[in-house]
Amino acid sequence: MKIAITGLSNSGKTTVFNALTGLNVETTIYASSLEEPHVGSVRVNDKRVETLSGIFKPKKTTYSTILYTDFQGLTKGDNAHNKKVFEFIRDADALVEVVRAFDDDSVVHPDGSIDAARDASNLESELLLYDLDLVEKRLGRMADAAKRGKRPDETEKKILEKCKETLYKEIPLRKTHFTPEEQKAIVHLQFISIIPKIIVINVSEETIGQAQPLIDAIAARVNFDKNAIISLSGKIEMELAQLPPEDAESFLKDMGIEEPALNKVINKGYELLGLISFLTVGEDEVRAWTITKGMTALEAAGKIHSDIERGFIRAEAVAYDDFIAGGSMAEAKKAGHVRLEGKNYVVSDGDILNFRFNV
Ligand SMILES: Nc1nc2c(ncn2[C@@H]2O[C@H](COP(=O)(O)OP(=O)(O)OP(=O)(O)O)[C@@H](O)[C@H]2O)c(=O)[nH]1
Ligand SMILES: [Mg+2]
Structure with missing residues (x-):
């Protein structure tokens, strides 16, 4: 960020x-x-990263x-x-x-x-x-291009008019709702x-x-x-x-x-910014990853590597607190805290995720 x-x-x-x-x-x-x-x-x-690093003793800890x-x-x-x-x-x-x-x-x-x-x-x-x-300036350029016979991008033009109106009312664009397409x-x-x-x-x-x-x-x-x-x-x-x-x-x-x-x-x-963190753990690395609230397991996988996103099979997920209660992955599994989640699972703050993928 x-x-x-x-x-x-x-x-x-x-x-x-x-x-x-x-x-x-x-x-x-x-x-x-x-x-x-x-x-x-x-x-x-992030205390969670510190604690997990103490448990896994990885070669590398990344905040x-x-x-x-x-x-x-x-x-x-x-x-x-x-x-x-x-x-x-x-x-x-x-x-x-x-x-x-x-x-x-x-x-x-x-x-x-x-x-x-x-x-x-x-x-x-x-x-x-x-x-x-x-x-x-942008609208002006579009108008000039239109005079030369170039058809303006109507979607963009409409959004620009909306922005202009908003700004004229002295409202910053951060307060305006834009659909993902508009954005x-x-x-x-x-x-x-x-x-x-x-x-x-x-x-x-x-x-x-x-x-x-x-x-x-x-x-x-x-x-x-x-x-x-x-x-x-x-x-x-x-x-x-x-x-x-x-x-x-x-x-x-x-x-x-x-x-x-x-x-x-x-x-x-x-x-x-509506940001949260998920965590990955292991002997090699304990790491925190920042994502936007509402992101799915598939999108979270893409944060780590596009290959993991492309070859996504499932995500093993355990909430940080549940993991800590048992102290190890084996204990968390035994207690039934480790879930298998699919592509559309919405990641929660503090989820410890392990992606299974195939490329
Ligand atoms: N007393 C007091 N002085 C401050 C405080 N913050 C900054 N200053 C002083 O104000 C002066 C300007 O601080 P800077 O941090 O350089 O301000 P700036 O906004 O970066 O300034 P420019 O980069 O020149 O625009 C320095 O002499 C600071 O020591 C504060 O909280 N209290
Ligand atoms: Mg300065």
């Missing part, structure tokens, strides 16, 4: 990037002019990973600049939008004052404007407001845990799901991410932080 960190200049994007990745790239008090985004990969901590990117900030009203930024991030699976709420006179706010709800609203507008421009018809345009978004309010360290009024204000102003808004102190979380694990716990307690941002953002990302 790829998550792009975005936001206005000096909102703390790079600080949050460091907090989420444990890296330590330079943060600046002026707008950075990165030519290449920062990229950092982190593993998704799911998340790739974070951090790039230049967006600038209100600067379409050309924002376009450049969006082109870097529009292949992301999710956006983490950092909104500044921390006070610090030494860090210049590009709009002169601290107002998180205003910034969130401006950012949303920039996403909408970029998409509107995409839609209109397929527009995916090549790589809209930006269609990407699921988490808003991260970067608060002062003095106000950690007191962000509810701000969350409410942003949700109301941008008409945004409260459940997809997180607050944290980038500065503190960045310090936390640099600490050895044995010091991290007491630091969390001292700072009044319930859960490190690192976990919060990943959990929200999974929730928002």
